[in-house]
Amino acid sequence: MDDDTTSCIKLKPNLFWQSINILIIKPHVVNKRLWGCTILNRYYVQDNDISWENELKNWQLEIVNKKQFLDDILKNKQVKIVGECKTENEILLVELLPKSYLESHAFQIIYKNKSVTQVGFFDVTPAENEQNLCPTFSYSFSLQGDEVILKTFSDNVTKSHQWLQSTVLPQVLKWCHEISTKQVQICNESLALVPNEEYYTKYNELKLTYGKEMVKIWPECTDPTKFVYEDIAIATYLLLLWETDTKPQSFVDIGCGNGLLVYILSMEGHTGYGVDVRKRKIWDLYPNNINLKETTVTPSNMHIFSDVDWIIGNHSDELTPWIPVIAAQNSYKSNFFLLPCCAYNFDGTKYQRQNSSKSQYTEYLEYVKKVCDNCGFETEIDRLKIPSTKRICFIGRKRTYKENEHEKFVACIQYMISNQIGLSMTNETDQDIKTKEFKTRDPIERVRNCTQLDKNITDSIISCISNYLLDGCNLETNWSKGSSVAIHKLIKLLPSDKLKALKSECGGLQTLLRNNHHIFEVRNGCVNLRYPRTIDEVKNHARSKKYNDGLKMQIKPCWFYNNHPQGCPLDSSVCSFLHEMST
Known part of the structure; x- marks a missing residue:
C-alpha cells in the first residue's frame, strides 16, 4: 500500500x-531503540534503474559475511562502481546497533538516487534475527518540487x-x-x-565489567548512573x-x-595516576595498584607530569586552559585529551563571554581551541557519547612544528600565557608568570546552600521579608x-551587606526561602507566608514520601507564634511546632 505525506516547507535539493x-x-x-549505527559499505554507482524492492527478495544476508553482502549484489547486477562523486547515486549497507546490547541487530540497504532526489530504505535483516x-x-x-x-x-x-x-x-x-538557518558549529559529528562499531562493543564490555558493580558500591552523594557510565564512555574512547600505539600508554588525569577513569584505564593495562585537590570516599574502595594522589596543582608544580605520554583533563575546571600547555611544555611527544566543562581563564578566574550572539559554552570552546592551536x-x-551536555573534546597528538623547534615554541607559549594573564615579560620572572594571581580550589569543599549563613543574618532577612509581605494587610x-x-x-529590600552574604551562597535568596519552607511558600517565582501545618498534615506528608522514621514534632519553637502579629492560627495541641516563646 502506498501512502504519500507532504511537507509545506520550501526546500532545495542540497x-x-x-x-x-x-x-x-x-x-x-529519531529512534530511541538505537544506540547508533555503523556503515558497513558505501559505494557510488552509475545506475539509477535498480529495482531494489524486487532484487533484494532473492538475496539473504549472512551475519558472518555481512560486509560481503552488498558487494555480491552489485557484482551480480553488474553495477558500475565509480569514485566518490556528489552527483552520482549512492548505495550503503548500514548496521543498526540497539541500545540494549543483547538485542538483535538490524541491517538496511539505503539507496540515494540523486537523479530523482529520492532515498530508499530496505530492511535486509535475516528473518531469524527477529x-x-x-x-x-x-x-x-x-523531494518533489519543494515538498518532501x-x-x-x-x-x-x-x-x-x-x-x-x-x-x-x-x-x-x-x-x-x-x-538553512543555523550557524556553523564547532563540531557536528560524534x-x-x-x-x-568497535566503540559500541568495547563500551558494552566495560559496562558489564565495571558498571553494575560500581553503581552498587557507589559511596558518593552524586548520581552513580550518570557518573559511572560517563567515565566508562570516556575510558572506552581513550582506549580505542x-x-x-603498540605499547601501553602512560597518563595522568588532572x-x-x-578516580573511576584512572581505575578503568589502569585495569585495562595502561599505567597512570590521578591527582585531585580533594580525596573522595570511593578512593578507598579501589585496589592498591590504583594510584590516586591528593594534591593541589598550580602552574608552578606542573612540571611533575613530564614523565607521561598523555595529559588528561576531564572536567578539569580551573586547569582546563593549562592542559595543552602542560602537554606542550613536557616534551615534543606528549599528548593531551581535554573535555572542557566549566569555563575558566589561565589565572583561575571565571571566563566571561565576549560575544552575546554565542552561548558561553560555544565561545569558551573556541577560546580553548585557539589555546590548543597556539x-x-x-x-x-x-x-563524545556521554550523558552530559558538555561533550565536545579536544585531542592533541601531532605538532604543527618540527622537533628541533620545540624549545623556541615553549618560549612562545610562555609569552602567550603572560599576555593572557596580563603580565609584563620585562617585569616578571617565569616563576611569577606561572603563579601570580592564580586562584586554586579550596581543598575543603564548602557547603554553599545557605545553611551555613550566620543565624543573625538569616533571622534579619526573614524578618525583613515577612514584615514587607504583611505590610498594609x-x-x-x-x-x-x-x-x-x-x-x-x-531582593531589592535587602541591605547590601546581607545581599553580599547571600550571593556567596549557591541559590541565594530563593534557596534561603526554600530552606525555611515552614515559614514561606515559594510558587511560580512569587513568595507569601505559609499557613502553618498541623501534626496530622505533617504525618500524612511524611507517610506519602516514605520518610516517617524518627519524625519528631513540637520540638522547635513555632515561628508564627513568636513573630506573626496575629500569632499562630493553630491551637497549641495541633500545631506541629512548639508554642513557647523563644529566647
Whole structure:
C-alpha cells in the first residue's frame, strides 16, 4: 500500500540531502531503540534503474559475511562502481546497533538516487534475527518540487508506519530548516576519531565489567548512573584512541575527582595516576595498584607530569586552559585529551563571554581551541557519547612544528600565557608568570546552600521579608498570609551587606526561602507566608514520601507564634511546632 505525506516547507535539493545524511548517520535521534549505527559499505554507482524492492527478495544476508553482502549484489547486477562523486547515486549497507546490547541487530540497504532526489530504505535483516529496530517494509523520502514526500509499502495502520509519519518525517523537515538557518558549529559529528562499531562493543564490555558493580558500591552523594557510565564512555574512547600505539600508554588525569577513569584505564593495562585537590570516599574502595594522589596543582608544580605520554583533563575546571600547555611544555611527544566543562581563564578566574550572539559554552570552546592551536598542536575535535551536555573534546597528538623547534615554541607559549594573564615579560620572572594571581580550589569543599549563613543574618532577612509581605494587610479580622510578591522585588529590600552574604551562597535568596519552607511558600517565582501545618498534615506528608522514621514534632519553637502579629492560627495541641516563646 502506498501512502504519500507532504511537507509545506520550501526546500532545495542540497538541504534535503544534508537532512537525509543526518538521518542515516544519526538514526538514534529519531529512534530511541538505537544506540547508533555503523556503515558497513558505501559505494557510488552509475545506475539509477535498480529495482531494489524486487532484487533484494532473492538475496539473504549472512551475519558472518555481512560486509560481503552488498558487494555480491552489485557484482551480480553488474553495477558500475565509480569514485566518490556528489552527483552520482549512492548505495550503503548500514548496521543498526540497539541500545540494549543483547538485542538483535538490524541491517538496511539505503539507496540515494540523486537523479530523482529520492532515498530508499530496505530492511535486509535475516528473518531469524527477529529484529524490531526498524520497519521491516520498504519506505522512501523524496523531494518533489519543494515538498518532501514519504512513501511506504505497508498498511498505514502499523506502528512503524505511524512512527515514520509522525516522528521521522517531521524531524527530516526540522533538520532542513535548521540547516538553512543555523550557524556553523564547532563540531557536528560524534565519535569521528574512533571506529563506531568497535566503540559500541568495547563500551558494552566495560559496562558489564565495571558498571553494575560500581553503581552498587557507589559511596558518593552524586548520581552513580550518570557518573559511572560517563567515565566508562570516556575510558572506552581513550582506549580505542590509544590502540594505534603498540605499547601501553602512560597518563595522568588532572582533577581526577572520583578516580573511576584512572581505575578503568589502569585495569585495562595502561599505567597512570590521578591527582585531585580533594580525596573522595570511593578512593578507598579501589585496589592498591590504583594510584590516586591528593594534591593541589598550580602552574608552578606542573612540571611533575613530564614523565607521561598523555595529559588528561576531564572536567578539569580551573586547569582546563593549562592542559595543552602542560602537554606542550613536557616534551615534543606528549599528548593531551581535554573535555572542557566549566569555563575558566589561565589565572583561575571565571571566563566571561565576549560575544552575546554565542552561548558561553560555544565561545569558551573556541577560546580553548585557539589555546590548543597556539601551543603548536594540530588540534582534533570530537563529540563524545556521554550523558552530559558538555561533550565536545579536544585531542592533541601531532605538532604543527618540527622537533628541533620545540624549545623556541615553549618560549612562545610562555609569552602567550603572560599576555593572557596580563603580565609584563620585562617585569616578571617565569616563576611569577606561572603563579601570580592564580586562584586554586579550596581543598575543603564548602557547603554553599545557605545553611551555613550566620543565624543573625538569616533571622534579619526573614524578618525583613515577612514584615514587607504583611505590610498594609488587614490584621484585625482573619489570620493573614500577607501579600504574594515576586522574588526579584524582595531582593531589592535587602541591605547590601546581607545581599553580599547571600550571593556567596549557591541559590541565594530563593534557596534561603526554600530552606525555611515552614515559614514561606515559594510558587511560580512569587513568595507569601505559609499557613502553618498541623501534626496530622505533617504525618500524612511524611507517610506519602516514605520518610516517617524518627519524625519528631513540637520540638522547635513555632515561628508564627513568636513573630506573626496575629500569632499562630493553630491551637497549641495541633500545631506541629512548639508554642513557647523563644529566647
